[in-house]
Amino acid sequence: QVQLVESGGGSVQPGGSLRLSCADxxxxxxxxxxxxxxxxxxxxxxFVASTSWTGSSTFYGDSVKGRFTISRDxxxxxxxxxxxxxxxxxxxxxxxxxxxxxxWLNPADWSSWGQGTQVTVSS
Numbered sequence: 001q002v003q004l005v006e007s008g009g010g011s012v013q014p015g016g017s018l019r020l021s022c023a024d025x026x027x028x029x030x031x032x033x034x035x036x037x038x039x040x041x042x043x044x045x046x047f048v049a050s051t052s053w054t055g056s057s058t059f060y061g062d063s064v065k066g067r068f069t070i071s072r073d074x075x076x077x078x079x080x081x082x083x084x085x086x087x088x089x090x091x092x093x094x095x096x097x098x099x100x101x102x103x104w105l106n107p108a109d110w111s112s113w114g115q116g117t118q119v120t121v122s123s
Contacts, residue, residue: 001026002112009117020081022096038092
């Protein structure tokens with residue numbers, strides 16, 4: 001049973017950085033691909049990034065490519081999302097997800113979700 005808990009959200013000025021963490025308290029983490037999504041008010045949930053279970057393969061949404069980095073520490077049961085050069089359009093609730101099928105880009109492809117953490121980028 002995957003039990004995901006995100007942390008690290010907050011408020012930051014444009015151009016700033018944040019690092020999100022997602023821990024699996026269910027201890028099923030290490031063999032699962034993981035991902036990050038985000039959802040802004042009034043918008044659909046959007047794919048941000050994903051990583052294979054080894055961490056050797058990563059994939060990013062076009063809007064964050066070159067600014068965000070996904071990584072994982074399987075020994076700690078945690079994945080991370082390093083977010084640099086944040087802009088107001090990055091404001092959203094960020095969710096981590098586990099155990100995908102299909103294309104991985106569609107939220108419906110992922111079976112386990114955390115509760116989300118708010119990221120607000122504003123001057």
